[in-house]
Amino acid sequence: MTSPPPIAARGLRKVFRQTTSGQSVVAIDRLDLSIAPKEVVAIVGQTGCGKSTFFDLMIGLDKPTEGTLTIGDRSPFADFDYFRGKIATVFQQDRLLPWRTALDNAKLPLELLRVPENEQRERALQWLTRLGLAHFVNAYPHELSGGMRQRVAIARAFAVQPAILLADEAFGHLDEVTAAELRGEFLALARECGSTAILITHQLEEAIAVGDRIVVFGKSAKLLADIHVKQWDAADYGTLREAIQATLQGNVADRRLVHTASASA
Numbered sequence: 005m006t007s008p009p010p011i012a013a014r015g016l017r018k019v020f021r022q023t024t025s026g027q028s029v030v031a032i033d034r035l036d037l038s039i040a041p042k043e044v045v046a047i048v049g050q051t052g053c054g055k056s057t058f059f060d061l062m063i064g065l066d067k068p069t070e071g072t073l074t075i076g077d078r079s080p081f082a083d084f085d086y087f088r089g090k091i092a093t094v095f096q097q098d099r100l101l102p103w104r105t106a107l108d109n110a111k112l113p114l115e116l117l118r119v120p121e122n123e124q125r126e127r128a129l130q131w132l133t134r135l136g137l138a139h140f141v142n143a144y145p146h147e148l149s150g151g152m153r154q155r156v157a158i159a160r161a162f163a164v165q166p167a168i169l170l171a172d173e174a175f176g177h178l179d180e181v182t183a184a185e186l187r188g189e190f191l192a193l194a195r196e197c198g199s200t201a202i203l204i205t206h207q208l209e210e211a212i213a214v215g216d217r218i219v220v221f222g223k224s225a226k227l228l229a230d231i232h233v234k235q236w237d238a239a240d241y242g243t244l245r246e247a248i249q250a251t252l253q254g255n256v257a258d259r260r261l262v263h264t265a266s267a268s269a
């Protein structure tokens with residue numbers, strides 16, 4: 005695969021008008037953030053800070069109120085069709101179709117991309133096998149455990165060989181052993197495929213375990229910290245976790261975590 009395009013938010017703003025109260029909510033307030041090709045970035049932040057809004061803007065489901073969000077030199081909203089098959093998502097809910105087998109679920113995006121039938125099957129089988137489901141390809145979602153269903157969802161995401169993988173709380177609902185296993189596999193596969201991966205998570209342990217970078221959002225996606233995890237010694241991860249926690253609670257940047265936070269301060 006050619007190198008994935010860089011992702012850039014410049015002065016990105018998203019304001020919603022709430023239907024009931026008529027009041028405006030600033031979900032994202034002038035965010036500047038660059039994500040380099042092949043980076044693995046964990047985004048953390050308290051509930052309501054704008055993580056999912058940022059995710060929706062990246063997958064082109066919504067458009068910015070002001071500023072720009074670009075992938076390469078294109079807008080995911082304006083060029084929605086261009087990005088089909090280039091961006092894949094894994095959500096907390098596996099979103100499998102109950103009437104389709106694991107194999108048929110995994111090949112669904114390939115059908116939509118009109119990949120030849122034999123190649124659809126081959127690619128879906130390959131990814132299901134990689135994810136340990138070789139003996140379950142003909143099983144229906146209700147016959148699989150939550151972890152297995154999430155494996156099908158991951159196989160479905162990788163089957164399109166996406167340049168960019170986005171995961172929104174993809175492992176948060178699984179037991180810790182299964183979550184750690186799947187998180188590790190997801191990361192290894194993303195690196196092997198050379199994809200850029202962005203994971204939204206509430207769990208700091210997960211962010212530290214997975215991310216090359218941890219981006220910490222405060223209210224309205226204010227960039228509180230941008231941590232390059234490799235600059236931290238593994239022995240100091242406890243300190244790192246506490247510093248992120250304090251940053252989140254206080255909604256202020258910590259000087260130790262200001263790799264690029266100054267860009268938006």
Ligand SMILES: Nc1ncnc2c1ncn2[C@@H]1O[C@H](COP(=O)(O)OP(=O)(O)OP(=O)(O)O)[C@@H](O)[C@H]1O
Pocket residue numbers: 020021022023029030031049050051052053054055056057058
């Ligand atoms: N469609 C919408 N209409 C009105 N307000 C919205 C809409 N979507 C999000 N918001 C508001 O924007 C803010 C950010 O929401 P968002 O879902 O992006 O937060 P989040 O960080 O993903 O939260 P969580 O971790 O709970 O999923 C919240 O105040 C939310 O109420």
